[in-house]
Amino acid sequence: DGTSCVSVCARCLAKSDGVISIQDNRISIWSVGDLGNVGLNGEYQGEPQLLCDIRHNGDVMDMQTLSANQRWEKAHYHVDRDASCGGAACTGVICSNPEIVTVGEDGRINLFRADQKDAVRTIDNADSSTLHAVTFLRTTEILTVNSIGQLKIWDLRQQRNEPSQIFSLTGDRVPLHCVDRHPNQQHIVATGGQDGMLSIWDIRQGTMPVSLLNAHEAEMWEVHFHPSNPDHLFTCSEDGSLWHWDTSTSVSEKPSFLHQGGRSTTYFSHNTINQSVVSAWLSNDPTKDRMEITNLIPNQTLSVNSLDILGPCLVYGTDAEAIYVNRHLFA
Amino acid sequence: VHRRKKLSCDPEYVNKAHKEGRFLSPPVSGRPSSSCVFVVRKDQDIYIQTLRKLFNESHGIFIGLQRSEEEFAGKSRKTQLVQVSKNYRSVIRACMEDMHQAAVSARDPALHSQYSTQVSILSAMELIWNLCEILFVEAAVAGPLLLRLLDWVRLHVCDVDNMVREVLSSENPSKHELFWNVVDVFVLQGRMDEARHLLSKEASANPTSVNMCRILDDLMKKMPVPSLGNTQTLTEMELKWQHWHEECQRYLQDGTFASNSHMESICKILLGDENAILEKKELMTTWYHFLVTRLLYSHPTVKPMELRFYAQSSMDLFLGGESSPEPLDTILMAAFEFELHQVIKECSIALSNWWFVAHLTDLLDHCKLLQSHNLYFGSNMREFLLLEYASGLFSHYSLWQLGVDYFDHCPEYGRVYLELHIERIPLNTEQKALKVLRICEQRQMHEQVRSICKIMAMKALRNNRLGSALSWSIRAKDAAFATLISDRFLKDYCEKGCFSDLDLIDNLGPSMLLSDRLTFLGKYREFHRLYGEKRFSEAAKLLLMLMTAHIAPCSFWMTLLTDALPLLEQKEVIFSAEQTYELMRCLEDLTAGKSDKQKFQDDDVETMKVEMLRLALARNLARVIVKEGTLEGS
Numbered sequence: 001d002g003t004s005c006v007s008v009c010a011r012c013l014a015k016s017d018g019v020i021s022i023q024d025n026r027i028s029i030w031s032v033g034d035l036g037n038v039g040l041n042g043e044y045q046g047e048p049q050l051l052c053d054i055r056h057n058g059d060v061m062d063m064q065t066l067s068a069n070q071r072w073e074k075a076h077y078h079v080d081r082d083a084s085c086g087g088a089a090c091t092g093v094i095c096s097n098p099e100i101v102t103v104g105e106d107g108r109i110n111l112f113r114a115d116q117k118d119a120v121r122t123i124d125n126a127d128s129s130t131l132h133a134v135t136f137l138r139t140t141e142i143l144t145v146n147s148i149g150q151l152k153i154w155d156l157r158q159q160r161n162e163p164s165q166i167f168s169l170t171g172d173r174v175p176l177h178c179v180d181r182h183p184n185q186q187h188i189v190a191t192g193g194q195d196g197m198l199s200i201w202d203i204r205q206g207t208m209p210v211s212l213l214n215a216h217e218a219e220m221w222e223v224h225f226h227p228s229n230p231d232h233l234f235t236c237s238e239d240g241s242l243w244h245w246d247t248s249t250s251v252s253e254k255p256s257f258l259h260q261g262g263r264s265t266t267y268f269s270h271n272t273i274n275q276s277v278v279s280a281w282l283s284n285d286p287t288k289d290r291m292e293i294t295n296l297i298p299n300q301t302l303s304v305n306s307l308d309i310l311g312p313c314l315v316y317g318t319d320a321e322a323i324y325v326n327r328h329l330f331a
Numbered sequence: 332v333h334r335r336k337k338l339s340c341d342p343e344y345v346n347k348a349h350k351e352g353r354f355l356s357p358p359v360s361g362r363p364s365s366s367c368v369f370v371v372r373k374d375q376d377i378y379i380q381t382l383r384k385l386f387n388e389s390h391g392i393f394i395g396l397q398r399s400e401e402e403f404a405g406k407s408r409k410t411q412l413v414q415v416s417k418n419y420r421s422v423i424r425a426c427m428e429d430m431h432q433a434a435v436s437a438r439d440p441a442l443h444s445q446y447s448t449q450v451s452i453l454s455a456m457e458l459i460w461n462l463c464e465i466l467f468v469e470a471a472v473a474g475p476l477l478l479r480l481l482d483w484v485r486l487h488v489c490d491v492d493n494m495v496r497e498v499l500s501s502e503n504p505s506k507h508e509l510f511w512n513v514v515d516v517f518v519l520q521g522r523m524d525e526a527r528h529l530l531s532k533e534a535s536a537n538p539t540s541v542n543m544c545r546i547l548d549d550l551m552k553k554m555p556v557p558s559l560g561n562t563q564t565l566t567e568m569e570l571k572w573q574h575w576h577e578e579c580q581r582y583l584q585d586g587t588f589a590s591n592s593h594m595e596s597i598c599k600i601l602l603g604d605e606n607a608i609l610e611k612k613e614l615m616t617t618w619y620h621f622l623v624t625r626l627l628y629s630h631p632t633v634k635p636m637e638l639r640f641y642a643q644s645s646m647d648l649f650l651g652g653e654s655s656p657e658p659l660d661t662i663l664m665a666a667f668e669f670e671l672h673q674v675i676k677e678c679s680i681a682l683s684n685w686w687f688v689a690h691l692t693d694l695l696d697h698c699k700l701l702q703s704h705n706l707y708f709g710s711n712m713r714e715f716l717l718l719e720y721a722s723g724l725f726s727h728y729s730l731w732q733l734g735v736d737y738f739d740h741c742p743e744y745g746r747v748y749l750e751l752h753i754e755r756i757p758l759n760t761e762q763k764a765l766k767v768l769r770i771c772e773q774r775q776m777h778e779q780v781r782s783i784c785k786i787m788a789m790k791a792l793r794n795n796r797l798g799s800a801l802s803w804s805i806r807a808k809d810a811a812f813a814t815l816i817s818d819r820f821l822k823d824y825c826e827k828g829c830f831s832d833l834d835l836i837d838n839l840g841p842s843m844l845l846s847d848r849l850t851f852l853g854k855y856r857e858f859h860r861l862y863g864e865k866r867f868s869e870a871a872k873l874l875l876m877l878m879t880a881h882i883a884p885c886s887f888w889m890t891l892l893t894d895a896l897p898l899l900e901q902k903e904v905i906f907s908a909e910q911t912y913e914l915m916r917c918l919e920d921l922t923a924g925k926s927d928k929q930k931f932q933d934d935d936v937e938t939m940k941v942e943m944l945r946l947a948l949a950r951n952l953a954r955v956i957v958k959e960g961t962l963e964g965s
Contacts, residue, residue, distance in 0.1 A: 088794075089760040105761055107796060128832035129798025130761055147761075147802040150838060168838050175802055194765070218769050238769055301394055302732060303766065319732050319766075321387045 092133040094142070101142055103131035109144065111156060123161045127152070132177045137186060137203075145191055149173035151201060167207045169199065178223045183230050188281050192220030196237055198245075200281050210282050216241060221305050228311065229330075231280055236307045240300030242316055244329075246292040247280040296326070379449065381429040383730070388422040389690055390733040396697060397740050409469070412698055416464040419690060420457055427453040455659055456687050458487050459678065462666050463691060466635065468698055473634040474557035474565055477626060481521050484623045490616050491516050504529065505536040511593040516614050518597055519624045523551045543594055546587060550579055550601060557631055565632050572631060576602065603629030609648065618649035619663055635669070642667035671700060675712070689720035689737075714741045718748055725752045735770055746774070754779055758787065761799075768806070781807050788812050792819070798835045801842075801849075810846040817848035821855075821887065830856060851882045858894070871898050871905045878917050888921050892944055899947040904954050911952045918944055 088106035095101070098114040107127040111120045129147040137143045140157045141164075149172070152163035169176075175194040182188035189201045191209075196216030199209040216237035226232040231248035297304070302319035309315075314326040396415050427450055434446035465471050465479040491513075498504050498513045510529070517526035527548050534544035555571040563571075579601050582588070588595040599607035608615075608624055615621050622645035626633050633641065642664055646656065656664070658681040665673035678688050695701055696713040717737050724734035734752070738745040753771060758764040764787050771779045784807030791799035797816055804812040823831050830836055836856045843853040854877055861870035874895055877883040883891055895914060898905050906914065922941060 089762075091762075105796075105799070106794070107798070127798065128835045129796065129802050146798070148798050148835060148838070149840075150834065152834075163834070166834060166838065168840065171841060173802070173805065173838070173840050173842050218773075219765060238766065299395070301391060301736075319729075320391065321383060321729075 091131060092144075094134050094136055096136050096139065101134055101136075103134045103144055105130045107131055107146075109134070109142075109154065121156070123154070126154070126161065126163075130175075132175065133179045135179050135181055137181055137189075143179050143181065143189060145176035145179045147175035149176055149193070151176065151179065151189070151191060153203065165203070165207075167201060167203070167209075169193070170208050170212075177219055177221055180223050180225055182225055182281065183227050185230075190223050190225065190233060190281075192223045192235055192237075194219050196220050196239065198223065198233075198235060202282055215243060218303075221303070222307050224307060224309055226309050233281075234307055234309055234314070236304035236316055238303040240297065240303055240318070242296045242304050242307060244294045244296055246294070378727070381426055381433055382449070384429065385422060385426045386686065386724070386730055386733060388425075389419060389686070390736065392418045392422065393690060393693065393740075394736055396694070412694065413464065413469050416460070416468045416694060419694070420460055420464070423453055423457045423460065427457070452682070454487075456682070458483075459659075459662055459666070459674075460687075460691060461486070462663060463674065463695070466638075466666055466669065467671065467695055467700055471635070473632050474568070475559055476635055477557055477623075477631050477633060478559060480623045481627065484620050485520050485522070488520075488616060488620050491614060503536070505533040512614060514593070515597065515600075515611050518551075518600055519608070519611060519615055519620070521556075521624075521627050523554060527551050540591055540594070543588055543591055546582060547594055547597065550575075550582070550598070553578075554601070555631075569632055600624075601628060605648065612649070615649075618646045618660065621645050621649045622667075639668040671695060672712075675716075679716075685716060685720035685723060689716040692716050714743055714745075717741050718744060722748065722752065725756070728757075731756055732766070739774075749774070750776055750779060754782060758783070761787070781809065784809060785812065788816075792816065797832055801835065805842050805845060808845065813846035814848040817846065817852045820852055821848075825890065830859075847882060848884065851877065851884070851887075854882060862898075867898060867901065867903075867905050871895075871910065874898070875906075875910050875913055879913060885921075885924075888917060889940070892918060892921070893940060896944065896947055899951045904951065904958050906951055906955065908952065908955045908959055911948060911955060915948050915952075918948065 088104050088108075090102050090104040092104075093100060093102045095114075099120075100112040100114065102110045102112070103126075104110075107125055107129065109123040109126045109131070111122070113120050127144070127146045127150075131144050131146050134142055134144045137153060140155060142154050142156065144152050144154065144163075146152070149169040151167040153165040155164045158164070174197070176191045176199075177194060178192045180190050182190075187202055187204045189203055191199045191201065192215075193199065196214075196218055198213040198215045198220065200211045200213070201209045215235060216239050218238035220235050220237045223233065223235045226234070229248075231246065233245040233247075234242065235245070236242040296314070304316050304318050307314065307316040309329070312327060312329045314329050315323065317323045392415060399411060399415075430446055430450045430453060434443055434450060437443040437446055461483050465476070465483060469479070471479045494509055495513050495516060498507045498509050501507050504510055504513075510533070514526055514529050517523070517529065530544050530548050530551075534541045534548075553575055555568055555575055557565075557568055579598060583595070583598050583602065588598050596607050596610065600611075603625065605625065608621065608628070612621075615624065619642075622642055625645060626641060630637075630641070646660065646664060650656065658677065662674055662677045662681065665677055675688050675692055678691070679685070682688070692701065692713045693716075701712060718741055721734040721737035721741075724730045724737070731752075735749065738749040738752075741748070753767060753776070756763070756767055758767065764783060768780060768783055771777075771783065784803045788800045788803035788807075788809070791797075791803060792815075797819060801813065801816050803809075804816065820830065820832070820836065833856075836852060837860075839849070839853045843850050854873065858870055858873045858877070861867075861873060874891060878888060878891055892914070895906075918941070
């Protein structure tokens, strides 16, 4: 493998097509192949095959899948666009075909369309600090997090260059590095910060997080809700660990020794109380709800920079220039 | 199948290494400095794609070794260390495979030859490491020693594999012209079963030699070999071997094999006849193969300490004065002589990269085989090599992270080296800076944290990213820089009349307390907000507090007083008498501070402002005295 693996994307894993990874400033698509050779621990024995490879200038920080092919140079820059050292790092990208939104260290938000050469819209100086991550809230609204601990909602339909809402952490303005929205309940948002803390926000109410969970010992680089099984959340961090947060066992009459830690493959919690599904993440009564947290990495060394999940597959990349694929997440 | 090349000794590195080989011989004082010109070259190895896997994987093994428990003593510790050694070797082999694939698929001939050279070097490294594992890590005793050496030879002499495959896969192996060569190969490598299998083919194909084949087969079957378990003692084995040897001798002297020269020579080999073995030079290709074969058929119970004599004589006999030993030969010879330091020294000179010696020395150190061989500048050999290796990693844009862990495990100078190196990593993105900072914070390197945060904050400031700059100064708890940033905001306000980056100032939170100036900025903005919301009395109280509590810098007082003007001019009376007196006092403090000369130089605007203020204050005072003096409800 190549350089520190900064971002992985597991989009095609369901069809066992492959994993897209970044290595040595090259974007590569690997085929992880069939389940033909499975070793003693269920580890895949064969070698992933490299399908194709594109060179990229500079560090690649984030990645999404799209079917078109385009290149927008100097989308992010400081002060003077054409100065040789004026380029600024683009720290996050999100796409919802055919629209692509990027954010960067220059505090700029760019909106592109896959078929258009120039940016459709640019919000200059959207933020006075670095924007670390972006995600779609609704089709016309995006969420961004920045390095002074603010979560902002932007309405792209409006022409003014101001966020429609700003949320902040209580206490110290610790930088936020990642954000993700609950796949079904769009008012639930999770963010991860520089101190490794996981914050859950309800954006319908209040400007402060609903719960703060002390998690990692260092920066949390990525947080993802499982797209089809959103009672499960995954976070990865600079401290080398990858945590699986499982709230699917939160409201249940079964005594604890019968719990299997939410290993069911049905995609909605099978208890009949509807509120439990709704508020699994928002409720913070520790006696009622039990959240299972597991560290998925046995011997951790260097940082886990990125992760992605689809179905039963988890893929993550580390600073030890290695990519790991786990195809039996709920086994 | 590639032909393994010998390690070539690059003269540039010889000079450099000798100069750097301080740990080998201390400099003699008074000696004039040499007049060599040194060609210094950046280490290219770290940029080779496939070698990066070697560095990363071995880093994992290294860390695992350092963290492994020392509580295991004796046998289980040894097994553990042997496993670590095997892990290292399998990583080298995996790399070799990748490199070989790369060489095969390379279009550019220069690249192809570079990769092929790398494959040879990796193969040589694995050869040396394997021998070190047998002799030092596992410290095989007489008996198992020979078996391990046989495995070693079989694994590494692969020049004959093609020939073997060819013969075995042919229709009629015994008719193949190279048939006897293959049988010889098997015998020389002690692969008796395979040799017997081929002999049976010869027996069935050639009825005249059936008798001879049967006898030879029988001899091969009965040959005593050392056992790995405790089933027999060395003396038992030696006895059996003596008997067997005598039996072979009888068959030879009886002329049993006289009619077939091939089988006769095989019998001579079984008897350990040096000349007979030497005749098969091309099949053995190396002197160490010759050594092991010799030992197998003349001294199978050889003790480790006896190896050196056999090794030296084997090399002399094999090379026969035609060619001189190459660097690889010297290294292996040093290993057979159990001269650990010599092995490491020779490897350092011959190889272009510190990877091999650093990891091998570390492993040997864990086996407690290196005495604390103190170098003249105080650290020991293991640490010296690890420091060199890790320093090399730091010049790479992403492998530097591995280097950090290596420095952590160098007790004497590791920290100092880390402090110096980590400040010099180029920080082109914020994420890289964050990783570096995390490393520094985990090791309480406060100096470095401060300096890196300052660099990032300065960069942000220059790019007009005031929020980023502030977040860096918060991380470093740098009050001075926070003051600088606040001054910048205030300057912008004075020039433009409005605040930039309101999202930052409105949401400072507790970080406001980092510096007085920052607190003032936050509070001042709050004043503007209150005014905008028409909460005038609160705004007024805040404004006054900013001056009386000395939160506002003196330079800003004029602006604050000017801000008070509209409040004074309101129809409704806002400032109380107390407050008005306070404001007047502030104004007087401000004007009294100026010398007469300054007052003279003040332009009209300044004087007019002061006049207006005095007037407004007086008027307000008048109104408020009346208001406060009036009885309610009358």
